[in-house]
Amino acid sequence: MSPPLKSHPAIPTNSRQKLIPDYQRVRNISLEICAPLMVDDYQIQSGVETSPPKWHLAHVTWFFETFLLEAFDPGYQTVNPEYGYLFNSYYQTVGAMHARAKRGLLSRPTVEQVLDYRSEIDNRILDFLDDCDESLWQQAAFRLTLGLHHEQQHQELLFMDIKHNFWNNPLKPRYLQRSQPAIEETGKLDWEQRPGGLITIGTDGIDGFTFDNETPRHQVWLEPHRLSSRLITNSEFLDFMQDGGYMRPELWLSDGWSHIRNNQWIAPLYWENHDDQWLEFTLYGLETLDPSAPVAHISYYEADAYARWAGKRLPSEAELETKMLETPVTGHFSESGVFHPQAGEGQFYGSLWEWTASPYLAYPRFKPLEGSMGEYNGKFMCNQWVLRGGSCVTPENHIRPTYRNFFYPQDRWQFSGIRLADDL
Known part of the structure; x- marks a missing residue:
């Protein structure tokens, strides 16, 4: 490795x-x-x-x-x-x-x-x-x-x-040879109660580099809510699948249902069923699915359907940002040299990008950079959804509590996962 x-x-x-x-x-x-x-x-x-x-x-x-x-x-x-x-x-x-x-x-x-x-x-x-x-x-x-x-x-x-x-290569080649991974336990899914009120998110970029889409600081109203203590695991997502999750239209947004039917999705990207055993393709080749690791390479449609099935919802980006502002920027990033999400607790930074329920839109009073640099972020503020927190292939010093990533709802080749939220 x-x-x-x-x-x-x-x-x-x-x-x-x-x-x-x-x-x-x-x-x-x-x-x-x-x-x-x-x-x-x-x-x-x-x-x-x-x-x-x-x-x-x-x-x-x-x-x-x-x-x-x-x-x-x-x-x-x-x-x-x-x-x-x-x-x-x-x-x-x-x-x-x-x-x-x-x-x-x-x-x-x-x-x-x-x-x-x-x-x-x-x-x-x-x-x-x-x-x-x-x-x-x-x-x-x-x-x-x-x-x-x-x-x-x-x-x-x-x-x-x-x-x-x-x-996509039938030989399923390895990018790297995996050394023996550290064994971490995934504990019970707990919930943190979070207060509501008028809060401030975003940045004015005065404390270091930020992208223009993170600006400006502005106020948002939050209702009291709960956030799950960790990401959803492969085992928990298997429960959703075994309960017919990919076959139940009532769990899916209309566009999501059309997409999974047209593309014949029955599992997350990179999952393969061999002789009734689930395997997962990783940068280390095809491996036995780790039930305690976070479920990865999930589209927004799948994350939203899972949340509905669980009787919960996805967090808003403001809910995640307020939590991340209280949390040190430490986690499983690319510097670890293990380019696959691992079991663990917290996981607010690194591990997997977390889908939010927030469409990727401009903040109030947003102004893109001048000239060609204004094409960097602003013109993509349509039909995409925000993800937060970084992943196991993100450089650690690239991430901030205010960082806004964005992908289309059907995308899942990025290292993305699921954190749940709930209303109080």
Whole structure:
């Protein structure tokens, strides 16, 4: 098994001496994630929502070249003018882009050429940071910090996409060899009573880096409620399945029922039934399902149906944020080197992203960043749902109590799970 990924301190925006080594560390972690791959693995795209590992490595490099080097140097000459078309993701204000569904067809540039591109841009970025005028430093430092958090998001996507790629291979190859995992007990599901009232969530970004969708601070009214003490386990989700959960339309939202029927879903993603025994595909290959581990790779539709079956509901993002503000940001993150959720208690950070009952919408008085950076979050505030807390493949210093992740309700290739809430 590979060693844990290197952790690093919170990424600052005001110190040249700290930001430069942080840039190097974050960039190296992306290469560490890809180190177990064979060269053929870099090319695979197993679905429209996924991307080849090679594309991820090139895209985050293009991000730094486009939004830092080009943005701050009017006379900048790109490494390859065609890369802007190949590796732009969704920045319409920058220019045309290659179709997302066809990224797996890009056999050229080769993996070697992409790695050379990364190396060249890294050298140019470091030269730029060394020479950056003090009058531009704060702007450049913020843009670089945004790029590092952007790369951390793609590091998580690398784990997600590699897992999906390998699962689609009939050989079910391992990404890593698992060492003997620590055995943790999952206790009884308890409930914490939480008060209602007028509370404040969100951030004004004055204490460190935040994405624009976390802003601004604003007031929300909460009713008294309860939160479950841990995530729902595989064993508990099996009870739902054995009670006909996937066959009972009264438990499902209309769109969810149509989706599971059309796609013939009968279990969470990566579950396989072999001779009446449930197995789960992991980054360590196909393994016997651990009944005490949190159920993973659950869509919003499945999380909502389970909550209905249990006579409960999903928490709102405001309910989770108020709890997370009281909870230290510690948990099972990517630095642990165990890239699969483990049994345990609490689990408010790390382990699995937690679906909320909150649609992904703008906070009151939200203003996106200016220019192309305004395309980063704001334009996706439609038809998606908020998840909180991070996962076992999220870098620990990437997560904050105010962090808002978002996916479509049918998505489940991300490391997502279920926490329940209840009204008082």
